[in-house]
Amino acid sequence: MRRRDLASIFLTAVPITAQTTATTAPDDLTTARERVRAAGAELAKTAVPMATEPAFQFKAY
Amino acid sequence: MKPNFPEEFFYLSLAEIQAKLRAKEFKVKELTEAWCDRLENRGPKYNALAHSLRKPAMKAAKYHDKDFKRERFRSPLHGIPYGAKDLLSYAGHPTEWGAPPFKGQVFKEHAKVISKLEGVGANCIGKLAMVELAGGGGYRYPNASSTGPGLNPWDVTRWSGGSSSGSGAAVAAGLVPFALGSETWGSILTPAAYCGVTGLRPTYGLVSRSGAMALSWTMDKIGPICRTAEDCGLVLQVIAGGDNDDPGSAGKSFYYTPEYVRPFSEMRIGWNPADLDAVDDPAVRQALREAVQLLLKLGFQVKEVKLPDLPYSTVASTLIGCEMASIFEPLVLDGRVRQLVDKNQAAGIVAATEYKATDYLKAMRLRRVIQEEMGKVFDGVDVLISPSTAGVATPINEPLAGIAGRGRLPLGAAGNVAGLPALSLPCGFVRNLPVGISVVSRAFQENLLLAVGKQFQAQTDWHKRRPPLPA
Numbered sequence: 001m002r003r004r005d006l007a008s009i010f011l012t013a014v015p016i017t018a019q020t021t022a023t024t025a026p027d028d029l030t031t032a033r034e035r036v037r038a039a040g041a042e043l044a045k046t047a048v049p050m051a052t053e054p055a056f057q058f059k060a061y
Numbered sequence: 062m063k064p065n066f067p068e069e070f071f072y073l074s075l076a077e078i079q080a081k082l083r084a085k086e087f088k089v090k091e092l093t094e095a096w097c098d099r100l101e102n103r104g105p106k107y108n109a110l111a112h113s114l115r116k117p118a119m120k121a122a123k124y125h126d127k128d129f130k131r132e133r134f135r136s137p138l139h140g141i142p143y144g145a146k147d148l149l150s151y152a153g154h155p156t157e158w159g160a161p162p163f164k165g166q167v168f169k170e171h172a173k174v175i176s177k178l179e180g181v182g183a184n185c186i187g188k189l190a191m192v193e194l195a196g197g198g199g200y201r202y203p204n205a206s207s208t209g210p211g212l213n214p215w216d217v218t219r220w221s222g223g224s225s226s227g228s229g230a231a232v233a234a235g236l237v238p239f240a241l242g243s244e245t246w247g248s249i250l251t252p253a254a255y256c257g258v259t260g261l262r263p264t265y266g267l268v269s270r271s272g273a274m275a276l277s278w279t280m281d282k283i284g285p286i287c288r289t290a291e292d293c294g295l296v297l298q299v300i301a302g303g304d305n306d307d308p309g310s311a312g313k314s315f316y317y318t319p320e321y322v323r324p325f326s327e328m329r330i331g332w333n334p335a336d337l338d339a340v341d342d343p344a345v346r347q348a349l350r351e352a353v354q355l356l357l358k359l360g361f362q363v364k365e366v367k368l369p370d371l372p373y374s375t376v377a378s379t380l381i382g383c384e385m386a387s388i389f390e391p392l393v394l395d396g397r398v399r400q401l402v403d404k405n406q407a408a409g410i411v412a413a414t415e416y417k418a419t420d421y422l423k424a425m426r427l428r429r430v431i432q433e434e435m436g437k438v439f440d441g442v443d444v445l446i447s448p449s450t451a452g453v454a455t456p457i458n459e460p461l462a463g464i465a466g467r468g469r470l471p472l473g474a475a476g477n478v479a480g481l482p483a484l485s486l487p488c489g490f491v492r493n494l495p496v497g498i499s500v501v502s503r504a505f506q507e508n509l510l511l512a513v514g515k516q517f518q519a520q521t522d523w524h525k526r527r528p529p530l531p532a
Contacts, residue, residue, distance in 0.1 A: 028405050032199065032412035036382065040416070042375040043423040054425030055279075055432070 066095045071235030072527055075141055075292045078238055082129060082140050089129060089140035093122040093184055096142040100187050100236045106531040107217065107234060108209040109227035111147040112155050112188040118142065121184050128182065137295050139182030144237035146228050147188040148195060149175055149283070150272040158274045159206045159224075160193035162397040172272025173307070174241060174283055174300045181299050189227030189240055193401055195248060196224040197276045197385040198409030203457045205403035210457045213255060214528035215494055219454035222252030228286045229256035233528055239287040239296055243273060245280045246377050246477045247450075253286055253485040254449035254497025259514065259524060260286045261293040264504045265480030266311030268297070269304035277384040278309060280377070280477055289524055290484060290514025294319065297507060313505060319512035325359050331366035331442030339451045339470050348489030348496040349448050352517075355488075356446065359516050364442055369434045373474035376431065379416065379424035380478070386413035428478050435479045439503045444513060447472040449485040449497030476501050484510040487523035495523070 064087040073081075082089065097115040104110030125140045150156045150168035157163045170176075175185055190208040192200060203210035203220040211226025213219040214234035221230040225242030229252025232240050242249045244262045253260025261284045268283045275281060285296035294317035303312035332353060340346045357363055389410050392398045401407040438445070447470055455461065476483050481501055488498040502509050518524050 028408035029412060032405070032408040033415060035199070035378075035409075036412050036415050036420075039375050039379050039382070040420045042372050043379060043420055043427065046372055046423075046427060048423070048426045048430060052426045052429055054422050055428045056425065 064091050068530075071096075071099060072288065072525070073238075074289050075137060075238055075287070075295055078141055079137050079139070083134065085129070089125040089184070090119065090122040092140065093118050093142055093186065096237065097186050100144065100231065103234060103531055104187065104227075104231065104236055107212040107214055107221065107230040108206070109190050109211065109221070109230040109234070109236065110187055111157065111159070111190045111208055111227060114151065114154060114185055114187050117154070118184050118186040121179075125182055125184065136181035136299065138178065138299060140184065141238055142184045142186040143178065144187045144189040144228065144231050144240040145172075145175060145185055146191050146225050146240070146242050148191055148243055148274040149241060151175055151185060151188060154188070156188065157207065158194055159191040159208065161207050161400045161402065162392060164207065168272070170272060173269040173304055175272070177300050177302070183299070186237065189225075189231050191226055192224035193403065193406065194389065195243065195245060195274065195276045196406065197245065197381050198401070198406035198413070200403040201405035201460050202403060203455075203461070205406055207402065211252070212457065213454045213494075214531070215257060216454070217531070218456055219494065220255065220457050222255035222454065224248040225252045225286060229253055229258060229260070232256065232258045232286050232288060234531070235527070239285055239292055241283060241300070242286045243281060243283045244477070245276045245282070245381055247473055249284050249286060250449045250473070250483060250485040250497070250499055254487075254495065255454035257487045257490075257495030257523065257526065257528070258286055258288060259290050259293055259487065260284065260485045261297060261507070261510070262483045263297060263301065263507060264311070264482045266309050267301050267313060267315060267505065267507070269302070269307040269310055271304055271306035275388050277381040279384065280380060289518055290486065290511045293484070293514070294508075294511045311505075315507060317508065317511065319508050319515055322509050322512040325361050325516070328361055328443040329364050329441065330356055330361040331364050331438065331445040333367050333447070334365060335367070336447050336470060336472070340448055342452050342491060344491040345452055345496050348491055349498060352488035352498045353446065355520060356513070356517065359513075359520070366438060366442060366445065368438065368471050368475055371427065371431055371434065373431065373471050373478060376424045376427045377474040377478050379420055380428065382413040383416045383421040383424070385410065386416060390414065431475060432479045435475060435481065443502065444509065445472060445501045447499050447501065449499040453491050453494035453496060472499070472501060480504060482507050482510055484514050486514050486517055488521070489523060490526070
């Protein structure tokens, strides 16, 4: 089972309740998912040369 | 006779407190008791205290008094109390990460930074409040913590900043002489700026995170929040250093020697006037302009710079989101994520499990590009300066802007993604609320930042101001 499947099962069974201190609460999960999708789209806009490897062994320099 | 500690005593620098201890004006036990009383009495007024550590601190104080009696001084921090963000483990006492799902959590060992401070005689008197899970899921309101919203000592209707909320407030209100905080993206600089204190975000890898809650393995940093830049240097000297228990450790030490940096007249400050566009309040903009002018008077040459057009914030949020999703996956699977105070944060953690592997890889590749580009920027300047936040502390009932209310200033995201150090200095007040300016350098140039901070604070008194007494 993939993570996204697990997440959707969890969210189907247990809806996220509204933020109690907010007067109006948008659909938190929909907004958060949109943010994730938008981040992917934003990253895709920037071209990176094939030779640029991910910074797995990250060190500051 | 019990010594009398006047109100102004609690705002002294570490060196001043240490000098009084060595002069035997009071005992470590008396000093510790006075700070514990203050932290326990006033900490809750700002929602700054997570757990008091009076009992172990008083026990340690007795041993320190024996050292002082024999004139055996371990370090400039010997006998000095401090507070630690509740993200750092303290053996045998609760470490709850500000989050209801972790209520009652106890670890067997100290975090490495707490062990190091203990080794030089500094005395941890309390765990300080924080935004739950350091806010990685993106919280909507400052009350995203099991201890309630961090209240700002300058105005308790305002936020003390996050996620090191208690650390910023406790130092500002004189409840601890210094505190440890952590930053993944803005969590030291924001509370430091909002509370009018000095905060140092060290280079990634300089300070061990062993024993600290992980939010993002490749972006988490631990650093000091103090009254002055000098104090930050003294604390960093102790907590820095290589550690095999931290895979991100750079294996480097740090010695506080600001006197050996090059003359400021030979150095250039990089400044992007467009950064002020992100600051809405004209009075805040004016305070920041005056701070820039003062830095120029210190002898620096100034150069206008513009960061390359790259998606800094998106890279930062993607890296944090993907790593956080893996770290807190068990919380999603067993449903405890629903216990979080801020439902926006809970939703953020759940949604983060849906990032694609290619998103993370792309962010990691862009991170390399950002590191290279930041290197080029620093070819022309020695330090960069920028507002620490886009304004003064926000009202506690106001929704936070953007992802978890992080400032939208590009240097904040770029500096954290590249692992660069930064120092936030108080640089003015607007409507009795502090304003902060940040200085950023190349990696491992903390002495340069601290030298700038020390000179800036020699010319100003913003860091010496005291908030009103609590009601």
